[in-house]
Amino acid sequence: MEVVLRVTPHLIQGIYLTLYLSIAGMVLSLLVGFIGGMIRSARVPLLSALWGVHVAFVRGTPFLLLIFIIYYVLPAFGLRLGAQSSGVLGLVLHEGAYMTEIVKGGIDAVDRGQDEAAKALGLTYMQKMRHVILPQAIRLILPPLAGQFVLLVKATSVVSLIGITEVTRVGQQLTQRGEHTFVTFGMVALFYFLICYPLVRFSDQMERKFSKWLETA
């Protein structure tokens, strides 16, 4: 119990950073995911292809490598970012790539007739997306998106390797100073679990609800 009281203030510092990375990462990668998904789905020349290359890169290489490239390689090209900004950028580029594919999949799954009916009314692309396509695509997008959020939260632990003292790193430092390893890492694990498990449940429930909707449709 003493251990818990002693490590908690330190862990809270780390939790604070982890939450910052997670929330900034979620908001920005969501934005990237939706814009990227629309660009990919609409096959915007050049942009779509370029983003496609990025997606392939992200899928085919470890996340840590992306973080290292941003933190250690970009400065050679004149782009020097702090550790936290590098961490967020890495998360956004990485998770944004997967979210792009999720959003694209959702948009492409909406019946083509919906697209045509919306166009025939004279709706602009944005009006069509907002009122007709995305409200229908969202059922398909939401469950995997929640799953992707879970992966994002977990991926924040990787950025400790460029010297960001998020919660996992704090745990490591505490145990190196001789704190009880089981209790310390147990508390770190509990933190991740409390954040991630509700998202996992939400994702599963949405998935189940959606498949029912598909069956009845």
Place this chain on the structure above:
Amino acid sequence: MITVTKVNKWFGKLHVLKDVSFNVAKGEVIVICGVSGSGKSTLIRCINGLEKIQGGTITVDSMNVHDPKTDINLVRKEVGMVFQSFNLFPHMTALENLTLGPREVRKMPKSQADQIGLELLARVGLADKAHSYPASLSGGQQQRVAIARALAMQPKVMLFDEPTSALDPEMIKEVLDVMIQLADDGMTMLVVTHEMGFARKVAHRIIFIDGGTIVEEAPPDAFFTEPTQERTKRFLEQILPV
């Protein structure tokens, strides 16, 4: 109202429309018929720019539809379209389906759009279905909502692509009745259909298209009783009860 001049259209190597030309005057009802794959859908989809053309010109209300300088949405504002598969927006009620276009495209206030929407639903006999979702409507009801949705934009022209082909026989009449009424009210209409009874009753002209070419174009009387082309005769023998 509509001029189609020497239109050519390819899907890859497939030449789907070949030098197609015809005009539609204001208030005219034109029926387009032909066998499956002859290019009927493609032709009317070119008129509101859902398909691109590779040659010729199409104008609607003096707007050059396929000119890159034309804002296609200005054309689409004036051209209503009804699809074989209804394509209602499933996440919106019947009334919301009707008011989306007027509110977003015509920037109409909600109260006014609702009022026009309710009047139109009454006109197609569905006043009591305003707040129903498409999934709870029969096919015939859905198609009537789809017609009302197109009309809610107050278009100058209405395009119909086999509006009754996906319907059970007992529902065809309720949709045709709405279309007949629309024709009587003076709407300019371009209708792809196999409903020859409808064609006989309301069409001013019938266009028979085969292999992407207009083979015959005549008023219903002449079309049914004295077709000039061999291909038209064969087509009529196939579809008309002897």
